[in-house]
Amino acid sequence: MKEKILTLPTPYGGNLELHKNTWGKSGEPLSIVSGLQGDHLNGLFLNSHLTQFLDSIVEGLDPHYTLTGQVQTFPVVNVNAVQSGTRLWPLDGMDMDLAFPGNPEGETAEAIASAILQHTKDSFWGIILTSAPPHYEDAPHIQTHKPDSREKKMCRDLQIETARRQKDSPTQKVNLFHHWQEQEISSVMVSAGSPRTINPQQCEVLFQGILNFMKAEGILKDHRNKKPDNKIKTRIYDPDEEVLVRTSAAGMLLKEVKVGNFLKKGQKIGEVRDIYSGKRLEELAAPEDGLLITLRQYPIVYEKEPIAILLSGKDRWQKIGHVFQSIVKR
Amino acid sequence: METKCVLSIKSPLGPPVEILKHVFPANSNRPRVSFVAGLHGDELEGLYICHKLLRYLKNLEANQPEAIQGEINIYPAVNPQALENSTRLWPFFSIDVNRTFGSRQTDSLAVETSQALLEDLKSSSDTVIDFHSSNLQLLELPQIRIIKDFEKKLLPLAKKCNVDLIWIHPNAEIFASTLGFNLNSAKIPTLVIETGICLRIHPEKGDQIFNGVLNLLNELGTLKLTPEPVKEPHLVQPDQVKMVQAHHSGLFIKQVEAGNFLEEGERIGKLIDPIEGSILKEVVSPCSGLLFTIREHxxxxxxxxxxxxxELGVQ
Structure with missing residues (x-):
């Protein structure tokens, strides 16, 4: 069911409308939010895909599934930015995800934030669909902050291979994710791809993950009773297991790897060339073994810019090795 | 005066992006004061004040160097790319640099830059003044906003700055990522002076703050001079600030100017419907007092x- 949850008149006569879709019986729902940034289009695509899928179930067109819980989706939060084709709404230049908890009587961004929080406050689970920051691409993965046992279970049930624990940020307290956590809504963010693009393959990974999650939590019943061939185990990486690869030259980046690749230490990631002469200024290589989770997409780079983030288990294994050695010595 | 480079980043097309600071060395061990402008690239009023300060201090250094008792650092353009593009945000990534301070994440150039600036200011300042203008929408009278937690330390300094208004307000989560909050949390008193509107310079307001800044430098002992007298600012507590919001969407036609004293019920402007030709609302003042913010857009x-x-009647 598509429902209008906020209508704001605009100065030139039209209305800004915020919608949610709801399926299933009443109860503590799973809320899925996308379009906090106007250029995060993978989330919009994924939510539309979910809408089609859930519609077909409740309309009885898909004999394999029954919806046993409640799901609500909020496909487009930053309506003005999506309509403008930009990350932020040009009129206020505000990052929508810095507007929470919002204010129903406040400016447009605050009123939208307040409506989203109001309509998700009774959720049991929350998932925010996001993409990499501007000019980067993410391999599909889960993002958490300080996951408790319920959120670790969410990660396991999503069966997406990789999860990253985020560092503290001074702006986190005005994010939707933080406010969900404050309200004890079990929540994660899932990220894939680049802003301004849709990558159906990456979205499919996340779609299957959300399906896995809904089945595991009893929101969705699969009548085929088919056990998964290989249950994917999710590994949660800590911030100190992330390795940033930075440029020391500025110019044009030509990359030779793809997000999601596992790189060996010394493997070439790409090179920076001088824009005028075409000469190679720098070769960038993986400083250690690791999963390439984020890669620079836009080729023009400044000095000192991160162009890749690798997830490496090295620190963890070093720590475990250290503890093991000290036990052996004792 | 010595010019130092706080941070230099090679750019793809050659000339580096640099954050510069001008240092006027001290003749004694008096407090070091730093001035920052241009964190938002479309806020130019602070650049004008820094320009006036640089001219004044260069002249002082040449003719009366003993007057400079404490080191003065001027960072006139700390977000060079945004300033070049006349945009509030760091243009390449649409990042508000004044929402990146105190971050432990180092996965963007904007955060690297803000960390370098913060560390440099911490290492070379006993007091900091961070100049800002308003956004594209609102025009502000010269004012200093102080978070309640820092009132005790900042209020005596703020009173010296020749501003029209000092607004004490409660803390909010969003401040945690600003330069001012992070410096004050590091026990370096930092005043955020806000005046005017972005993309414009109001020289008379800049001159007013310039005089205030000289007065502050004199009071701190950083400069030894005879400043011009400054005005007593209105001290405003949170419950004295009345915000007037639009109850309809339309075009706002203002009928008063910032700095006017208004009576309760006095007309501020009107909201009109540009499509249908109707007047949506006559906007009036909810109280008697000093109009210190007015919508320009x-x-x-x-x-x-x-x-x-x-609202000054209850003061």
Whole structure:
């Protein structure tokens, strides 16, 4: 069911409308939010895909599934930015995800934030669909902050291979994710791809993950009773297991790897060339073994810019090795 | 005066992006004061004040060097790319640099830059002044906003700055990522002076603050001079600030100017419907007091701020 949850008149006569879709019986729902940034289009695509899928179930067109819980989706939060084709709404230049908890009587961004929080406050689970920051691409993965046992279970049930624990940020307290956590809504963010693009393959990974999650939590019943061939185990990486690869030259980046690749230490990631002469200024290589989770997409780079983030288990294994050695010595 | 480079980043097309600071060395061990302008690239009023300060201090250094008792650092353009593009945000990534301070994440150039600036300011300042203008929408009278937690330390300094108004307000989560909050948390008293509107310079207001800044430098002992007298600012507590918001979406036609004293019920402006030709609302002042914020950008959505009035009758 598509429902209008906020209508704001605009100065030139039209209305800004915020919608949610709801399926299933009443109860503590799973809320899925996308379009906090106007250029995060993978989330919009994924939510539309979910809408089609859930519609077909409740309309009885898909004999394999029954919806046993409640799901609500909020496909487009930053309506003005999506309509403008930009990350932020040009009129206020505000990052929508810095507007929470919002204010129903406040400016447009605050009123939208307040409506989203109001309509998700009774959720049991929350998932925010996001993409990499501007000019980067993410391999599909889960993002958490300080996951408790319920959120670790969410990660396991999503069966997406990789999860990253985020560092503290001074702006986190005005994010939707933080406010969900404050309200004890079990929540994660899932990220894939680049802003301004849709990558159906990456979205499919996340779609299957959300399906896995809904089945595991009893929101969705699969009548085929088919056990998964290989249950994917999710590994949660800590911030100190992330390795940033930075440029020391500025110019044009030509990359030779793809997000999601596992790189060996010394493997070439790409090179920076001088824009005028075409000469190679720098070769960038993986400083250690690791999963390439984020890669620079836009080729023009400044000095000192991160162009890749690798997830490496090295620190963890070093720590475990250290503890093991000290036990052996004792 | 010595010019130092706080941070230099090679750019793809050759010339580096640099954050510069001008250092006027001290003749004794008096407090070091730093001035920062241009964190938002479309806020130019602070650049004008820094320009005036640089001219004044260069002249002082040449003719009366003993007057400079404490080191003075001027960072006139700390977000060079945004300034070049006249945009509030770091243009390459649409990042508000004044929302990146105190971050432990180092996965963007904007955060690297803000960390370098913060560390440099911490290492070379006993007091900091961070100049800002308002956004595209609102025009502000010269004012200093102080978070309640820092009132005790900052209020005596703020009173010296020749501003029209000092607004004490409660803390909010969003401040945690600003330069001012992070310096004050590091026990370096930092005043955030806000004046005017972005993309414009109001020289008379800049001159007013310039005089205030000289007065502050004198009071701190950083400069030894005879400053011009400064005005006593209005001290405003949170419950004295009345915000007028748009109850309709339309175009706001202002009928008063910032700095006017308004009576309760006095007209501030009107909201009009540009398509249908109707007047949506006559906007009036909810109280008697000083109009210190007024909407300059006519396009107003429901909930947009139109004006702020400091209710002075109850002071």
């Amino acid at each position: 006519p396009l107003a959505h429901k909930g947009s701020p139109l004006a702020r009035i400091a």
